[in-house]
Every structure is written in structure tokens, then in C-alpha cells.
Amino acid sequence: MKLHCDVEVVSRHLPCLGLRNRGKGVRAVLSVCQQTPDCRAQSGAGGKRGSAHPAFLLVATLKDKRGTSYELKDNIEQFFTKFMDEGKATVRLKKPPVDICVSKANSSALKCFLSALRLAHKGCDVDAQLSTPTPVKTSEFEKFKTKMAITSKKDYPLSKNFPYSLEHLQASNCELVRVDMRMLCLKNLRKLDLSHNHIKKLPATIGDLIHLQVLNLNNNRLESFSVALCQSTLQKSLRSLDLSKNKIRALPVQFCQLQELTDLKLDDNELIRFPFKIGQLTNLRFLSAARNKIPFLPSEFKNLSLEYLDLFGNTFEQPKFLPVIKLQLPLTLLESSARTILYKRLPYDSHLIPFHLCQDLDTAKICVCGRFCLNSFIQGTATMNLHSIAHTVVLIDKMGGTEAPVTSYFCSLACYVNSSDTLK
Incomplete structure (x- = not known):
């Protein structure tokens, strides 16, 4: 049984020595393991497998793939599970006197893992759930990356998928002509940066990224922002949108349904107007639309409440005397x-x-x-x-x-x- 999470092993002797722990976990793979058959033969122990060959906890990190092992039988002093639903827990061991602090774990997997630790602590037979103590592969850590930055075409992955756990993905200067459909399977994605590419059209399925908060499409070849995107789940999630340096002439009126937007950049496009219901963007605080072709502002522009506004370089016309x-x-x-x-x-x-x-x-x-x-x-x-x-x-x-x-x-x-x- 394995658990992928962030781990910090804290010695309880540190305060006595006047030292502090780092206060920050590292990505790790926790395993409840049993001794290999070879080790069992060498030990010559008999009796029940659960008691003769007690399980142990293996903590493996990217720097220490073989991991550090801790005995479990009659060696757990206390479990701290108040924040287990948030993927956090602490296991306090007797020997050595350390606290194994777990965070950023899947809450369901964490509950199962702690149940296995309790059984191992009591000396119960849990062999059906145990794994053998083998070094962890680097690929296991890559699967759980939360951030990835690709800044050149030669570094763009063609033969393998993106880690599904990604929350921040940057793919800039990669000469992309369309949005890679593999990106749209990253359901945890919160920030997507596709700036400095050659993208001409956005797929409506971007709206399926229910947690997406930041979308950067600066310096592409977009000519529109579709109604389907405006009516997708982006209405509730999208906070920041950068459409600068594209070829957009107009945004649909439905664009104003993206009511969680706080930061909108439209510089260096070919805009001839704002959506006339732009006043509905009540959360908007930063608006930049410099160097476009906007002659007039819509009347609902008066309803905005901004901290920063940049409309420099537009072709504003003098108000007409006759209606x-x-x-x-x-x-x-x-x-x-x-x-x-x-x-x-x-x-x-x-x-x-x-x-x-x-x-x-x-x-x-x-x-x-x-x-x-x-x-x-x-x-x-x-x-x-x-x-x-x-x-x-x-x-x-x-x-x-x-x-x-x-x-x-x-x-x-x-x-x-x-x-x-x-x-x-």
C-alpha cells in the first residue's frame, strides 16, 4: 500500500536542542511494507506471518528513493487526524521520537493508509495490503508534479502525457497552432499559460477545466473568444484573462457572464468596441485595452469600479452633437x-x-x-x-x-x- 503526499519528518528532540524544524514538507511516497522472503528466511522466525514479520513504514523521497524505514508494531504513540478531510495527518512514533507530518494527500487514500498503520501497530496480519520494500522510481514523483514550465519547442513533450496532477502549466514559445487536447484532461489545472504561440482558435472544451482561474493567451493569433466559453464553467472560476497581442475585433455580449473576472488584458488587438454589457463585470478591478480601435465606450462602462484602467492609444472620436x-x-x-x-x-x-x-x-x-x-x-x-x-x-x-x-x-x-x- 502506497500513499503519495508531502511529508515532513520532525524530531521531537529539536526543541530540547534549541532548534526548529523546517516547517515545509517534501514530495514523498509512503509505503507500508513487509520483509522480503529472503529476509524472512534469514531471520528464521516462525509463527504467524503478521507477528513474526511485522510491517514497517517506508518514507521515500526524490533525493532518497530507497527511503527510511520505521517500525510500526507497538511503536505508534498517537494519531492526529483532525484535518484528515483536508489531506493532512500526523503519526507520532515512539522510537525514534519523530512526528511524520502528512499533507497534500488524497483524503480517501489517507484514511485507508492510516487504517493500515493502525492494524500494523496492533500486530495484525495486513499482508494483503502490503508492498515489498523496493526503491521508488523517479517517474512516480513526476506523476504528482503540480507545476510544469515549457518554454521552447524542443522541450515540448510529444510521446508522453502531462502529469494529471498539474495545477500550473506553461507552454510558451512552442509554436503551437492549436490547444493540445491532452491539456484539457488536466482537471486540477488552475493556471494555463499558452502565451507566445500561433493559436488561432480556442476549443470550447477549455470550459471543462472547472478549476481554471488564470488563462494567459498573450501573443497568439486569436480572432475571437467564443460564446461557448463565455457560457461554460469559466463563469464561476476564471479570475484573470490575458488576450493581449491577438487579432480580436470584438467580444460577444455573453463575455460579460464571466463575472468572477478581476483582471482583463486586451492590449494590442483590433477591438472596435467593448461588450455593451461590460458593466456586469462587477468584480473587475484591472482593465487594460491600450492600442486598439475603440471609438466610443458603452454606456454601462460607467458601472465599473476599477483600481487600474489603461485605454491609451485608441481612436476615440469627439461626441456627436446630433443624436x-x-x-x-x-x-x-x-x-x-x-x-x-x-x-x-x-x-x-x-x-x-x-x-x-x-x-x-x-x-x-x-x-x-x-x-x-x-x-x-x-x-x-x-x-x-x-x-x-x-x-x-x-x-x-x-x-x-x-x-x-x-x-x-x-x-x-x-x-x-x-x-x-x-x-x-
């Missing part, structure tokens, strides 16, 4: 129905109404009064000082400006007139 009027009176049946569905928050999907109508509802504009409008509206522009939504603002141009044009929509003439003093 764009697209009012339809009386309202069409489509417009009236859409406004009612959205105002009353009625559920809808492609199983209930045609798909193109779902798209229309998803992209409906929000009036300054809070109501919705589809095709009947007045569009006006105003300027906004970016310091009103961000603590730190990078100047939007070389002239020292911090004011940017904002587009606003009005569902009726009355709403427009009431807000006309804020428009130019």
Missing part, C-alpha cells in the same frame, strides 16, 4: 414583446423561441432609465472622466486627456429630453 434617432412609433409587436420579456425577466431560450430572437434579446440595449430597447431607440454621446470609475488611469492620449466619449441609449423621447443636459 441618432431610430424611434418607431407605434412600437412594433416584436419591440413591444421584447421589452416586456426583458422588463419582467421572463425566461427564454432556443427551445421556446427561435434562436435569432434569443440573440436579439441577448443584445438588447439598456436605456438610462433602466428599461430595454431593441430596434427603437435614440442614441446619444457624452464624455466621461475616467477617474470617476478608476483609481489609477493611464492617459488616453499624449495630450494628457482622461475623458472618453460614451454612447448612451434612450427608449423614448421623454428619456432623451430628461437626460439632454448631460449630452453634447
Whole structure:
């Protein structure tokens, strides 16, 4: 029986000598072993196998693959299992006087392993669960790596899979033209860095990485960020997204469903607009979209609360004096129905109404009064000082400006007139 975990062996004599333990475990393989048949023959012991050849605990690390052994029969003073559900436990031995501190273990495997230790301590026969004391292979430690960094094409693994326990994976400067499907099997992945490659499209299955918090796609050839990704489990996990130095012209309105985002980088793309519901990203604190082609900011941009904002080098236009009027009176049946569905928050999907109508509802504009409008509206522009939504603002141009044009929509003439003093 084996257990893969982090281990720290702490001598209880250290405090007496005025010394401290390191306080940090190393990756190890714990085994409950029995003596080999050769050793048994040499010992000449008889009786029951469980009592004549007691089991022992073998602690093997990458530096000591043969491991250090500890007797178990009548040699365990105490078990500390308060945090066993978190993969942590401590086994206190009598001789030598050490504490074997276990962490980062699978909780189910840890429970089974401690049960085997209890049986061995009592001298019970547990041969069915025991292994022979053989040196641990290096590959056993590699299987449980949590971090891997690949920074060149020649180092990229082609003939073997990635360790399934990886939490951080970097594969930069590897000339990848697509996301390796083997990466999408790494269910523990929290950080994925695929920067400086040639990736043109992202598979929707990236959304199956339920723990993914950081995604770095800087300096690739992406042209879009799909709706499927925006509606995946990334909605609940993704915190940081770097799409800088790609060829993205627009992000879908569903992008604003990634509501756990705190850090978003969109520099050096070909963006012509932000998603107009960007104000729904209530957790966003760092936004950088320098050197794009954005002429106006959406009205919901005012709802953001940022610590850092960089919009330098965009093609902001001067607000237009005359509004764009697209009012339809009386309202069409489509417009009236859409406004009612959205105002009353009625559920809808492609199983209930045609798909193109779902798209229309998803992209409906929000009036300054809070109501919705589809095709009947007045569009006006105003300027906004970016310091009103961000603590730190990078100047939007070389002239020292911090004011940017904002587009606003009005569902009726009355709403427009009431807000006309804020428009130019």
C-alpha cells in the first residue's frame, strides 16, 4: 500500500536542542511494507506471518528513493487526524521520537493508509495490503508534479502525457497552432499559460477545466473568444484573462457572464468596441485595452469600479452633437414583446423561441432609465472622466486627456429630453 503526499519528518528532540524544524514538507511516497522472503528466511522466525514479520513504514523521497524505514508494531504513540478531510495527518512514533507530518494527500487514500498503520501497530496480519520494500522510481514523483514550465519547442513533450496532477502549466514559445487536447484532461489545472504561440482558435472544451482561474493567451493569433466559453464553467472560476497581442475585433455580449473576472488584458488587438454589457463585470478591478480601435465606450462602462484602467492609444472620436434617432412609433409587436420579456425577466431560450430572437434579446440595449430597447431607440454621446470609475488611469492620449466619449441609449423621447443636459 502506497500513499503519495508531502511529508515532513520532525524530531521531537529539536526543541530540547534549541532548534526548529523546517516547517515545509517534501514530495514523498509512503509505503507500508513487509520483509522480503529472503529476509524472512534469514531471520528464521516462525509463527504467524503478521507477528513474526511485522510491517514497517517506508518514507521515500526524490533525493532518497530507497527511503527510511520505521517500525510500526507497538511503536505508534498517537494519531492526529483532525484535518484528515483536508489531506493532512500526523503519526507520532515512539522510537525514534519523530512526528511524520502528512499533507497534500488524497483524503480517501489517507484514511485507508492510516487504517493500515493502525492494524500494523496492533500486530495484525495486513499482508494483503502490503508492498515489498523496493526503491521508488523517479517517474512516480513526476506523476504528482503540480507545476510544469515549457518554454521552447524542443522541450515540448510529444510521446508522453502531462502529469494529471498539474495545477500550473506553461507552454510558451512552442509554436503551437492549436490547444493540445491532452491539456484539457488536466482537471486540477488552475493556471494555463499558452502565451507566445500561433493559436488561432480556442476549443470550447477549455470550459471543462472547472478549476481554471488564470488563462494567459498573450501573443497568439486569436480572432475571437467564443460564446461557448463565455457560457461554460469559466463563469464561476476564471479570475484573470490575458488576450493581449491577438487579432480580436470584438467580444460577444455573453463575455460579460464571466463575472468572477478581476483582471482583463486586451492590449494590442483590433477591438472596435467593448461588450455593451461590460458593466456586469462587477468584480473587475484591472482593465487594460491600450492600442486598439475603440471609438466610443458603452454606456454601462460607467458601472465599473476599477483600481487600474489603461485605454491609451485608441481612436476615440469627439461626441456627436446630433443624436441618432431610430424611434418607431407605434412600437412594433416584436419591440413591444421584447421589452416586456426583458422588463419582467421572463425566461427564454432556443427551445421556446427561435434562436435569432434569443440573440436579439441577448443584445438588447439598456436605456438610462433602466428599461430595454431593441430596434427603437435614440442614441446619444457624452464624455466621461475616467477617474470617476478608476483609481489609477493611464492617459488616453499624449495630450494628457482622461475623458472618453460614451454612447448612451434612450427608449423614448421623454428619456432623451430628461437626460439632454448631460449630452453634447
